[in-house]
Amino acid sequence: MNTSLDSAIAERICVLNRTPQPLDGSGVPSSSTRMPVPLSVRLMQYHTPRLSRGVVELAITLIPFTLVWYAMYWSVLHGHPWLYVALLPLAVGFLVRLFLIQHDCGHRAFLPTRRANDWLGRCLGVLTLTAYEHWKRAHALHHATSGNLDRRGVGDIDTLTVSEYQARPPLLQWRYRLYRNPLLMFCIGPAFVFLLQNRIPAGFFRAGWRHWASTLGTDIFIALGVVIISSRIGFLPFLLVHGPIMLVSASVGGWLFYVQHQFENTSWTHADQWNPREAAMHGSSHYHLPAILRWFTANIGIHHAHHLCSRIPFYRLPLALSGQPELQQARRITLWQGFRSIPLALWDEKSQRLVSFREAALARGSA
Numbered sequence: 001m002n003t004s005l006d007s008a009i010a011e012r013i014c015v016l017n018r019t020p021q022p023l024d025g026s027g028v029p030s031s032s033t034r035m036p037v038p039l040s041v042r043l044m045q046y047h048t049p050r051l052s053r054g055v056v057e058l059a060i061t062l063i064p065f066t067l068v069w070y071a072m073y074w075s076v077l078h079g080h081p082w083l084y085v086a087l088l089p090l091a092v093g094f095l096v097r098l099f100l101i102q103h104d105c106g107h108r109a110f111l112p113t114r115r116a117n118d119w120l121g122r123c124l125g126v127l128t129l130t131a132y133e134h135w136k137r138a139h140a141l142h143h144a145t146s147g148n149l150d151r152r153g154v155g156d157i158d159t160l161t162v163s164e165y166q167a168r169p170p171l172l173q174w175r176y177r178l179y180r181n182p183l184l185m186f187c188i189g190p191a192f193v194f195l196l197q198n199r200i201p202a203g204f205f206r207a208g209w210r211h212w213a214s215t216l217g218t219d220i221f222i223a224l225g226v227v228i229i230s231s232r233i234g235f236l237p238f239l240l241v242h243g244p245i246m247l248v249s250a251s252v253g254g255w256l257f258y259v260q261h262q263f264e265n266t267s268w269t270h271a272d273q274w275n276p277r278e279a280a281m282h283g284s285s286h287y288h289l290p291a292i293l294r295w296f297t298a299n300i301g302i303h304h305a306h307h308l309c310s311r312i313p314f315y316r317l318p319l320a321l322s323g324q325p326e327l328q329q330a331r332r333i334t335l336w337q338g339f340r341s342i343p344l345a346l347w348d349e350k351s352q353r354l355v356s357f358r359e360a361a362l363a364r365g366s367a
Contacts, residue, residue, distance in 0.1 A: 039277075039308065039324060039326050039327075040277060040308055040309060042324060043305065043308055043309040043312060043320055043324065044309065044311075046309075046312045046313075046316045046317075046319060046320045046323075047109065047309055047311035047312045047313075047316075048112075049104075049109055049110055049111055049112055049313045050112070050313075051111060051112050053313070053315060054110050054111045054112075054313075057101065057110075057315060058101060058120070061094055061097045061098055061101065062094075062098065064090075064094055065091065065094035065095060065098060068087050068090050068091045068094060069091055069241060069242070069245070071083070071087055072084055072087050072088070072091060072241045072245075073233060073237060073241050075087065076237055076240050076241060077237065088244060088245065088248065091245045092245055092248045092249045092252060093296035094296070095127070095128065095245055095246070095249045096249050096252050096253060096256075096296060096297060097295075097296050097297070097298055098124055098127055098128060099124070099128045099130065099249070099253060100297065100298035100300055100314060101120075101124060101298065101314075102120075102121050102124040102125060102128055102130065102132065103139070103298075103300075104117075104298070104313060104314055105117040105118065105120050105121035105124070105132070106121055106132065106135065106136035106139055106140075107310040107311055108311060109310065109311050109312060109313045109314070110313060110314075118132070118133075121136070122217075122218070125218050126218060126221045126222055126225055128194075129194045129195065129198055129218075129222060129246065130194065130198055130218070131198060131201070131211075131214040131215040131217070131218040131219075132214060132218070133210055133211070133213070133214035134201050134204065134210075134211045134214040134215050135198075135214075137204070137207075137210075137211070138154060138155045138203065138204065139155050141154045141155055142154060142155030142156055143307060143310055144276075146261065146279055146280075146283060146284070146307065147261075147266070147267050147268050147269065147274065147278075147279035147282075147283035148268075148269070148270075148271055148274045148279070149161070149268050149269060149270045149271070149274075149347075150270055150271040150274075151271065153203075154203060156261065157185075157257070157258055157261065157262055158176075158179060159262070159268070159345075159346075159347055159354075160176060160345075160346055160347070161268075161346065161347045161348070161349055162346045162347065162348045162349070162350075162355065162360045162363075162364075163349065165346050165360065166360070166364065176345075177345075177357065180345040180357075182342055185254070185258065186251050186254050186255055186258070187251055189254060190250035190251050190253060190254030191247050191250050191251070193250065193254070194246065194250040194253075195246070195250075198215070198218075199215065199219050200215055201214070201215045226238065256287075256297060256300060256301075258341075259285060259287055259333065259338040259341060260284060260285050260287065260300070260301075260303045261283060261284060261285070261303075262341050262344065262354065263285050263333055263338070263341045263344070263354065264340075264341065264344060264353050264354050265282075265331065265353055266282070266283050266285075266353075266354060267279055267282040267283035267352075268283065268347045268349075277308065279307070280304055280307035280308040281304050281308070281326075281330060282304075282330075283307075284303040284304040284306070284307040285301070285303050285304065285333050285338075286301065286302060286303065286304050286327075286330045286331065286332045286333065287300075287301030287302075287303060287332075287333050287335075287338060288301060288332040288333065288334055288335075289301050289334075289335055290335065293335070294318075298314040298315075299314045299315070299317040299318060300314065302317040302318065302320075302321050302327075304327065304330050305317055305320050305321060305324075305327050341354070343356040343357075343358075344356055345357055346360050348360065348363075
């Protein structure tokens with residue numbers, strides 16, 4: 001991986017479908033032949049981050065997280081379990097938001113310069129247990145291949161087609177069903193990813209030294225942070241406070257990533273038919289959450305717009321949504337509707353939708 005590959009991927013992320021416009025004699029597009037400006041081009045008006053807004057968004061997330069964390073430590077120290085339980089969702093919300101700020105840094109969408117984004121992303125990676133440079137490259141590949149059946153396996157939820165699943169031997173079918181079990185998918189799996197898998201450049205062992213430097217460097221600073229804090233308050237209190245925050249945050253993050261692309265009427269096509277705009281509009285959800293959850297999740301639910309142009313800062317996504325009618329026409333998924341996607345595990349190429357194991361079995365039996 002190198003910066004040239006990053007640039008190539010970035011060009012894919014903001015889908016620029018510019019259409020040449022015939023000119024009249026004055027060099028201005030003729031009104032009779034003027035073509036409509038593509039949505040992806042119109043979205044570029046929203047993609048400039050502001051330093052002042054970025055500083056404010058970081059401050060109103062990081063400072064409250066620190067205060068809530070200390071209050072949870074105080075509740076552990078003085079034996080106030082109910083206060084601890086009441087504060088845990090707040091701490092989780094702020095940590096999830098910090099991860100999504102890191103996410104925007106990876107897209108160069110939070111601060112005006114690449115260097116500022118990268119350094120903030122690296123620092124936040126210590127808090128979120130996510131090696132920034134390694135994650136940034138893996139996530140860029142996810143954006144460049146999302147919904148492409150021939151390029152699965154990097155930064156996505158493993159998804160088999162019905163025919164692929166039915167062609168597998170029973171043991172491999174059982175393994176895939178286990179992987180898709182909600183307990184593994186939303187509890188054990190996210191904890192494994194953030195606590196263990198992120199400690200190495202998983203999937204990129206031979207992709208160059210940058211991935212190793214990113215993961216091992218992050219690991220060193222995480223270890224230093226744990227040692228320093230534990231030396232002040234003790235390792236057990238640190239574990240009692242930060243352990244549950246990290247575990248629940250990982251599950252929330254895992255769920256958000258899942259529901260962004262795993263829903264009944266999503267889109268999967270083979271490479272010869274794959275179109276980045278269609279994959280963004282139809283293969284990424286508009287997860288419409290209550291206002292307070294939209295704030296804590298940094299508007300990541302407006303995921304179809306994010307995939308159309310990932311350079312848009314999260315605080316400008318609502319403006320893009322309200323200003324572009326095409327984005328409003330995308331099918332919305334509410335908080336509760338999202339839970340209905342949990343049983344869906346196989347892509348049915350015939351009906352062009354995600355189906356459950358039971359639906360696939362019934363269809364095969366009636367065939």
